[in-house]
Amino acid sequence: MTGEARARELLAAEYVLGTLHGAARKRFETALGESPQLRQLVTEWETRLAGLAALEPRPVAPPAALGRRIERSLGIDDTATVPGRRRLWPRLAAAMAALVILVLGVQRLPHSPSSPTQGAVVAAIANPDKGTAWVLEREQSGGLRVRAVRPVNVPPERQCYLWLRHGQTVTLLVELPEMAQQSRVLRRVDGLAPGDDLLVSMEQRRTLPPERPGRILETYRVEWLDQS
Amino acid sequence: MAGADPAELAQLLQRCGLRDRSAFRALYQAVAPQLYGLVLRIVRSEPLAADVVHDAFVKIWQRAGDYRPGRGSPFTWMATVARNRAIDCLRSAHRSSPHLSLDVPAAPELMSPEPDPGQQWAELEGRRLRECLERLSPAQRQAIALAYLRGLTHEEIAGHVDQPLGTVKSWIRRGLIRLRDCLAS
Numbered sequence: 001m002t003g004e005a006r007a008r009e010l011l012a013a014e015y016v017l018g019t020l021h022g023a024a025r026k027r028f029e030t031a032l033g034e035s036p037q038l039r040q041l042v043t044e045w046e047t048r049l050a051g052l053a054a055l056e057p058r059p060v061a062p063p064a065a066l067g068r069r070i071e072r073s074l075g076i077d078d079t080a081t082v083p084g085r086r087r088l089w090p091r092l093a094a095a096m097a098a099l100v101i102l103v104l105g106v107q108r109l110p111h112s113p114s115s116p117t118q119g120a121v122v123a124a125i126a127n128p129d130k131g132t133a134w135v136l137e138r139e140q141s142g143g144l145r146v147r148a149v150r151p152v153n154v155p156p157e158r159q160c161y162l163w164l165r166h167g168q169t170v171t172l173l174v175e176l177p178e179m180a181q182q183s184r185v186l187r188r189v190d191g192l193a194p195g196d197d198l199l200v201s202m203e204q205r206r207t208l209p210p211e212r213p214g215r216i217l218e219t220y221r222v223e224w225l226d227q228s
Numbered sequence: 229m230a231g232a233d234p235a236e237l238a239q240l241l242q243r244c245g246l247r248d249r250s251a252f253r254a255l256y257q258a259v260a261p262q263l264y265g266l267v268l269r270i271v272r273s274e275p276l277a278a279d280v281v282h283d284a285f286v287k288i289w290q291r292a293g294d295y296r297p298g299r300g301s302p303f304t305w306m307a308t309v310a311r312n313r314a315i316d317c318l319r320s321a322h323r324s325s326p327h328l329s330l331d332v333p334a335a336p337e338l339m340s341p342e343p344d345p346g347q348q349w350a351e352l353e354g355r356r357l358r359e360c361l362e363r364l365s366p367a368q369r370q371a372i373a374l375a376y377l378r379g380l381t382h383e384e385i386a387g388h389v390d391q392p393l394g395t396v397k398s399w400i401r402r403g404l405i406r407l408r409d410c411l412a413s
Contacts, residue, residue: 006405013404018315019375019382046308048411050300051357052376053307059261060268063278067256070285076249169248211242212293 012041016049125162125176125200134162134176137183146174147183154178154202162186163199163213170199172209237302238295245293252289259303260285263310270314270379280317284310315379360410368403371396 014020015028032038071077122144123136133152137145146162154160160176174186201213237258243251263284268277287309295305361369367389374380374388386396 009408010401010404013408014400017372017375017400017404018379019400021381045408047300048408049376050304050308051354052373053266053311054301054304055354055357058265058269060265062260062264062281063274066264066278066281067253067260069278070256070282071249071252073282073286074252074289076247076252169243169251170246212246 008038009041012038013045016042016045136186139185144186145183146176146186148177148179148181151179157205158202159205160200160202161210161213163201165199170212172211173198175209176200234297234301234303237306238297241288241292241295241302241305244289245295255288256285259306262303263307266307266377267310267314270311270377271318276317277314280314281310283317284313287313311377318379356411360407363410364403364406365399367391368399368406371399372403372407375400 011020011028015025015032020028028038032042068077120138121135122138125134125136125146133150134146134148137147139145152160162173162176164171164173172187174184177184199213201210203210203214237255240251240255240258244255260281264277264281267280267284268274271277271280284306288306291309295302300308364372370389371385374385375382380388382393382396382400385400386393389396
C-alpha cells in the first residue's frame with residue numbers, strides 16, 4: 001500500500017470512527033462527493049466497525065411512551081384516522097419505484113363445500129387490451145395453481161410475479177409461468193378476505209424471487225369468477 | 229424479544245419496508261432496549277436519548293427496505309443507524325463536560341466472552357470482531373471504543389487516558405489498520 005493509499009484508508013476509517021473533525025472532516029466530505037473509490041472505502045469501514053455497536057449488551061428500558069410517540073410520528077399508531085392510514089399506501093407506492101399495479105378483484109376466495117373440481121378456473125389474470133394471460137385453477141386439496149393461457153410479451157430478462165396485499169403486507173404468491181411452462185402452485189396464505197388485493201409485477205429475472213414488488217412492464221387485472 | 233435471531237429481525241425489517249405496522253411494533257419491542265441503552269451511553273441524557281431513538285426508528289422505518297445482509301446483521305444495521313444519529317446529535321448539541329468518570333466503556337466490556345443470552349443474534353458476526361479486537365493492544369481497543377461508542381474526540385480520549393494527543397492518534401490509526409487486516413484474514 002502506497003503512502004497515499006494508506007492516508008486515504010486512514011482518513012476513511014477515522015471519518016467513520018468519528019475522529020475526523022472540523023475542517024478536515026469537511027474537506028473529506030467534499031472529496032467523498034467526487035470520489036467513488038473514497039465512498040467505497042467509507043462503505044467498507046462502516047461495515048467493519050458496525051459490529052462494535054452490537055457488542056455492548058446492556059439494554060436499558062426506554063421511556064414507556066416512546067414507542068407510541070414514534071408510531072404517532074410515523075402515522076401508524078392506533079389512534080390515527082382512517083384517512084391517515086390510507087396515506088400509507090401512496091408512500092409505499094412511492095417507495096416501489098416505477099411499480100405499476102392494477103388492483104382489482106377484491107373478493108373472497110370461494111370456500112364453499114361445493115368447491116370446483118381440480119383444474120376448475122376460478123380467476124383470470126387479464127390485460128384490458130390483450131385479454132386473459134393466466135388463469136387460476138383450484139386443486140382438489142383447495143390450493144390454487146396458476147396457468148398461462150396465451151403467450152405474453154415478456155422480455156427474456158424479465159419475469160412476472162403474483163402478489164397478495166393483505167393490509168400493509170405484500171406477500172409473493174407465485175412466479176407466473178409462461179405458455180411453455182407447467183402451471184405452478186400458489187403459496188398458501190391465511191386470511192384471504194375482502195380488502196386484500198392481488199398484484200402483478202414484472203421484474204428482472206433472477207435466481208431468487210424478489211422480496212417485494214419492483215418494476216413491471218405491463219398492467220394486468222385479476223378477476224375472480226363467481227363460484228356461487 | 230430475547231433470542232430473536234437475525235432471520236427473524238430481517239423478516240421484521242422486510243415487513244416494515246412494506247409498511248407493516250405490526251412488524252414495526254414487534255421490531256421495536258425486540259430492539260428498543262438495546263438501542264436505547266446504546267444511545268444513552270453516547271449522549272448521556274435520557275431526554276436526548278429518547279429523541280435520538282425516536283429519530284433512529286423513524287429512519288429505520290423509512291429505510292427498512294434498504295437493509296442488505298451484506299452490510300451486517302439486522303441488529304448491527306439498526307444499531308449503526310442509532311449510533312450515527314447519536315453522534316450527529318452529540319456534535320450538534322452544546323457539549324459541556326463529557327462526564328467521562330461516570331460512564332466510560334471499559335475495553336473488557338467489549339470483550340466479554342459470555343454475552344447476554346438475548347444477544348445471541350449478534351454472535352455470529354460479533355465473534356469475528358471480538359477475535360480481532362482481542363489482537364489489539366488494550367490501549368488501541370479502548371481508544372477505538374471510546375471514539376466509536378462514545379463519540380469522543382482525540383483530545384477527549386487523550387484527556388481521559390492521560391496520554392499525549394499524538395500517542396492516542398497513533399493508537400487509533402494502528403489499531404484500525406490491525407483491525408482491518410485481521411478482519412480480512
